[in-house]
Amino acid sequence: MALKINDNGTDREMTADEEAAYLAFSAQIQDKQQKLIEAEQKKLADKQAVLDKLGLTADEAKALLG
Amino acid sequence: MALQTFTAGQTLTAAQMTSLQANTYNQTVSTKTASYTLVAADVGTRIVMNSASATTITVNTSLFSAGDTLFIQNIGAGVCTVTAGTATVSSAGPLAIPQNGSGLLYFTSAGVSIFYPSAVTASAGGLTCVKAETTFSASSSVTADSILTSSYTNYLVIVNWQTAAAQNLYMRLRIGGVSTSTNYNSQDLIGTGTTTSAQRFTGATEWMIGQSSGGAFNSTTILNIYQPQVATVTTMTANIIRNNGNYTTGLHAILTTGNQTDSTQFDGIQLLPSGGTITGNYAVYGYSKTV
Numbered sequence: 001m002a003l004k005i006n007d008n009g010t011d012r013e014m015t016a017d018e019e020a021a022y023l024a025f026s027a028q029i030q031d032k033q034q035k036l037i038e039a040e041q042k043k044l045a046d047k048q049a050v051l052d053k054l055g056l057t058a059d060e061a062k063a064l065l066g
Numbered sequence: 067m068a069l070q071t072f073t074a075g076q077t078l079t080a081a082q083m084t085s086l087q088a089n090t091y092n093q094t095v096s097t098k099t100a101s102y103t104l105v106a107a108d109v110g111t112r113i114v115m116n117s118a119s120a121t122t123i124t125v126n127t128s129l130f131s132a133g134d135t136l137f138i139q140n141i142g143a144g145v146c147t148v149t150a151g152t153a154t155v156s157s158a159g160p161l162a163i164p165q166n167g168s169g170l171l172y173f174t175s176a177g178v179s180i181f182y183p184s185a186v187t188a189s190a191g192g193l194t195c196v197k198a199e200t201t202f203s204a205s206s207s208v209t210a211d212s213i214l215t216s217s218y219t220n221y222l223v224i225v226n227w228q229t230a231a232a233q234n235l236y237m238r239l240r241i242g243g244v245s246t247s248t249n250y251n252s253q254d255l256i257g258t259g260t261t262t263s264a265q266r267f268t269g270a271t272e273w274m275i276g277q278s279s280g281g282a283f284n285s286t287t288i289l290n291i292y293q294p295q296v297a298t299v300t301t302m303t304a305n306i307i308r309n310n311g312n313y314t315t316g317l318h319a320i321l322t323t324g325n326q327t328d329s330t331q332f333d334g335i336q337l338l339p340s341g342g343t344i345t346g347n348y349a350v351y352g353y354s355k356t357v
Binding site: 003004005006007008009011014018022025026028029030033036 | 200202203204205206207208209210211234236247265271272338340341343
């Protein structure tokens with residue numbers, strides 16, 4: 001079933017070109033969001049790795065650094 | 067019939083009675099084709115201004131008494147302005163009477179009058195709706211073309227929307243029915259509870275203008291677009307109300323600023339969910355350039 005567009009107030013099915021453009025947009029956005037999530041997870045993992053190396057908990061590190 | 071002074075013993079004729087009655091039901095008319103200064107005999111009558119060029123009606127003192135009234139109307143193309151001569155003329159509205167406008171001049175004393183305009187040119191509102199509220203349901207894209215014109219410099223867009231699944235809402239600017247997908251930059255400030263965070267996107271293919279956790283919680287985006295029709299950078303700010311899974315502890319406030327760095331004169335917008343579909347409504351308003 002074709003995707004639906006509200007085109008200037010009128011509901012209709014997307015043309016093949018519109019659907020292709022939307023799917024490309026959506027894939028690009030999903031990819032971007034996934035990369036953001038992965039970057040955030042990596043940041044947290046890196047932080048935890050440093051804490052592990054120092055043998056500190058997050059609360060202890062916070063108390064030390066203020 | 068102009069105001070008469072009857073004296074004791076005078077016989078009131080049928081013709082006079084008829085004339086007086088006629089003035090009550092079909093007011094005595096005095097048409098003027100040039101600027102005019104009111105005289106005492108104008109009390110209770112209708113002054114009709116009929117001039118293609120601007121005229122004035124001058125109001126002087128000591129001609130009328132408290133409670134006297136007269137009606138002024140303008141059928142000419144030239145604006146007629148009620149003007150204080152030696153009497154004062156106050157009004158809560160304009161003293162200028164446009165074509166087919168009118169007003170009542172009321173005297174509170176011999177030298178003080180009030181003009182009550184009965185037809186005035188309405189001033190334009192601060193916001194003009196350029197795209198009436200439009201509903202959309204289960205849509206993967208929403209477009210609005212030919213809504214951004216040089217009539218307005220800045221625009222307000224309000225979008226109420228919800229999604230079944232967790233999605234973000236994005237916007238692209240359009241020209242000639244085609245969306246532009248380059249050179250969008252944005253900076254977000256996100257607050258929920260006591261936690262704040264920020265994020266920046268550069269060289270993006272769209273602006274992120276909304277977030278939803280899904281579950282059909284209502285989200286609202288109040289977005290201003292600045293100078294989309296000017297051949298310069300288009301900027302925007304958006305306030306985003308996000309209800310992340312519930313309406314209490316899930317409430318997020320998101321402030322977004324952004325720009326699109328092309329010099330394109332955009333004339334439309336496109337709303338896009340990151341996936342799935344959106345249901346809701348939107349309207350677009352232009353900010354008036356003049357008072």
